Amino acid sequence: MQEKSERRSNVARSEATRGLLIAAARALFSEKGYAETSTPEIVRAAGTTRGALYHHFADKAALFRAVLEQEYAAVEAEITQAAVSEPRGTVEALVEGGRGYLAAMQGPGRVRLMLLDGPAVLGRAALDEIDRRTSADSLRLGLEAAMAEGDIRTLPLGPLTAVLSSMFERAALDVAEGAAPDDQLAVFEAIFRGLAP
Numbered sequence: 001m002q003e004k005s006e007r008r009s010n011v012a013r014s015e016a017t018r019g020l021l022i023a024a025a026r027a028l029f030s031e032k033g034y035a036e037t038s039t040p041e042i043v044r045a046a047g048t049t050r051g052a053l054y055h056h057f058a059d060k061a062a063l064f065r066a067v068l069e070q071e072y073a074a075v076e077a078e079i080t081q082a083a084v085s086e087p088r089g090t091v092e093a094l095v096e097g098g099r100g101y102l103a104a105m106q107g108p109g110r111v112r113l114m115l116l117d118g119p120a121v122l123g124r125a126a127l128d129e130i131d132r133r134t135s136a137d138s139l140r141l142g143l144e145a146a147m148a149e150g151d152i153r154t155l156p157l158g159p160l161t162a163v164l165s166s167m168f169e170r171a172a173l174d175v176a177e178g179a180a181p182d183d184q185l186a187v188f189e190a191i192f193r194g195l196a197p
Contacts, residue, residue: 018056018066020046026067030109034064034117052064061121065130069120071110072134078104081137090146092193097142098168102181105172115169131165139165152195167191 024045028037039060043050057063081099083093105111118127140161146152171184 014056017046017048017052020048021053021056021063022066022070025063026070026109026113029064029067029117030113033112034121036061039063064117064121065126068113068122068127069130069134071113074107075101075104075110075114076134076138083138083142090142090149090151091194091196094139094142094146094192095185095189097138098192099185101168102171102175102184102188106175106181111172111176115173139168146195150197152192153197155195164191 021042025037025042028041028045030158037060039050039053041113042060043053046053054064057066067072079097082103105114116129122130140157143152143160143164144157147157148155168187171179171188175181175184
């Protein structure tokens, strides 16, 4: 019994250390950027050791990936909450999901982490894989549902998802540079409504 309890406490300690490293890295990466953040800084901020860092992550890029996985999941949660808050139809869900995405991307450091450093550090293929597991599926599934309901034209789903995802990313970048979110949202709505059959 004591052995199980010790194993559980070791697992809990290990998870706590991993969480501290991810939180410290997220704060530093979003403030300074990936390239300007060193692993000794991360270790200091987390209150751990380099050994702990390398026990949990192969290198700084692996730690960055873990940070991005959490960010993508958080953005997905906000998109889903916005899209289902007032279900009035598939097109409205897509519009509200776009609103949720734009709001989520205004979180501190998210644009830098996900749209600037993410592609540069991990590459598009790795980000697409993270995105598929966390966020992109919600857009793809929303579009698929809208097509099935006959609310939007039937178009090739992969390319449509990719093009609209790029639109969302560009809008988030523009808002981070000072563009009005309401202008971006008006464009989202016009595009989704313009897909009607």
